[in-house]
Amino acid sequence: MSFDTPINRLGTHCVKWDMMQAFYGVSPDEGLAMWVADMEFAPPAAVQAALEKMTAHGIYGYFGDDRAYLDAICWWMATRHGWTVDPSHIFTTHGLVNGTGLCVDAFTQPGDGVVLMTPVYHAFARTIRAAGREVVECPLALRDGRYEMDFAAWDAQMTGRETMLILCSPHNPGGRVWTSAELQATAEFCRRHDLILVSDEIHHDLLYPGQSHTVMANIDGIGDRLVMMTAATKTFNIAGSHTGNVIIADAGLRKRFADRMMALGISPNSFGMHMVTAAYSPEGAAWVDDLMRYLDGNRRLFDDGIAGIPGLHSMPLEATYLSWVDFSGTGMAPAEFIARVETGAKVVANHGATFGSGGESFLRFNIAAPRSQVRDAVERLQKAFADLQ
Numbered sequence: 001m002s003f004d005t006p007i008n009r010l011g012t013h014c015v016k017w018d019m020m021q022a023f024y025g026v027s028p029d030e031g032l033a034m035w036v037a038d039m040e041f042a043p044p045a046a047v048q049a050a051l052e053k054m055t056a057h058g059i060y061g062y063f064g065d066d067r068a069y070l071d072a073i074c075w076w077m078a079t080r081h082g083w084t085v086d087p088s089h090i091f092t093t094h095g096l097v098n099g100t101g102l103c104v105d106a107f108t109q110p111g112d113g114v115v116l117m118t119p120v121y122h123a124f125a126r127t128i129r130a131a132g133r134e135v136v137e138c139p140l141a142l143r144d145g146r147y148e149m150d151f152a153a154w155d156a157q158m159t160g161r162e163t164m165l166i167l168c169s170p171h172n173p174g175g176r177v178w179t180s181a182e183l184q185a186t187a188e189f190c191r192r193h194d195l196i197l198v199s200d201e202i203h204h205d206l207l208y209p210g211q212s213h214t215v216m217a218n219i220d221g222i223g224d225r226l227v228m229m230t231a232a233t234k235t236f237n238i239a240g241s242h243t244g245n246v247i248i249a250d251a252g253l254r255k256r257f258a259d260r261m262m263a264l265g266i267s268p269n270s271f272g273m274h275m276v277t278a279a280y281s282p283e284g285a286a287w288v289d290d291l292m293r294y295l296d297g298n299r300r301l302f303d304d305g306i307a308g309i310p311g312l313h314s315m316p317l318e319a320t321y322l323s324w325v326d327f328s329g330t331g332m333a334p335a336e337f338i339a340r341v342e343t344g345a346k347v348v349a350n351h352g353a354t355f356g357s358g359g360e361s362f363l364r365f366n367i368a369a370p371r372s373q374v375r376d377a378v379e380r381l382q383k384a385f386a387d388l389q
């Protein structure tokens, strides 16, 4: 299949296109949906074949015998990430927002502080607050147009009420692949302040050429307080399967998590299990390599186009297909640049403020689409800000 071929998703109950009018007032007939983090691409043929096998059989009973599924996850983590996973450490949740909620529930108490490096993926804060915990925002430092961690400032912020840190690695929305030194420092910070570290690595396969990601589980001295979260859903564009993995090496933490899963009656969705098993395969690996080469071209096209608009700056993407664009150089208030993008260009991107403090002057654009759509978006944006030339 070619990533260049547009696929019409309208009327398929996809949130990205079918809810755009309701949420942003932009009609999908003339607008471009560049918000929700899923891709405009069909997954590898092996995933489609797994689903076809299920529908051909036509029986949709409870799932059992997860050996092939667990083997596929262990194979993927070993070959793609140099991480040896014990299959008995893997839990399957209904995605990683569900995984986040379960971690907050299992490992913190109402009123506890949960630390986030902001701006960061918006569902973290929503989940923490809905569970009656407090979001503790540790602002990432913006240096030379990219985010860096700032432990000296964050040490001074801690009150002793914080019990967990949720890390987004690689970082959404900044596109950073954290270095092993930064990850080591994060582990030490958690140890210093007695925090459980939840490492959400849902984007860890989406690396641009030349980038290398370190899984937090391979960092020394953190295993006894670490919860890993991974998924095949972003990598292979199967987010609707709502299937994610929470992987816990520490026996005490594992027992607490297992008890919450049991208490809430969480068991796997058979469609997701079959899709993940098919995706984490040599065929899936080749598909991801092709995908990242394609996205690399999109990234260059988008960045060059944005660089051509005075006052706009896109963060250099090391991973993810989510481009974080700073509009502060235009001197415009968010309402004005948002109106130009949505009403003028008819492009829908995520509003930066929803990612927490520090995000206000940004919009996040999803560039995982046929190149023709990315080119169209760039031309629309250049037109909407043409008076700045």
Ligand SMILES: Cc1ncc(COP(=O)(O)O)c(C=O)c1O
Pocket: 037, 094, 095, 096, 097, 098, 121, 168, 172, 200, 202, 203, 231, 233, 239, 242, 243, 244
């Ligand atoms: C960091 C991060 N975690 C989790 C999710 C969503 O996970 P799920 O669809 O498995 O609930 C996203 C989606 O964009 C994300 O960026």
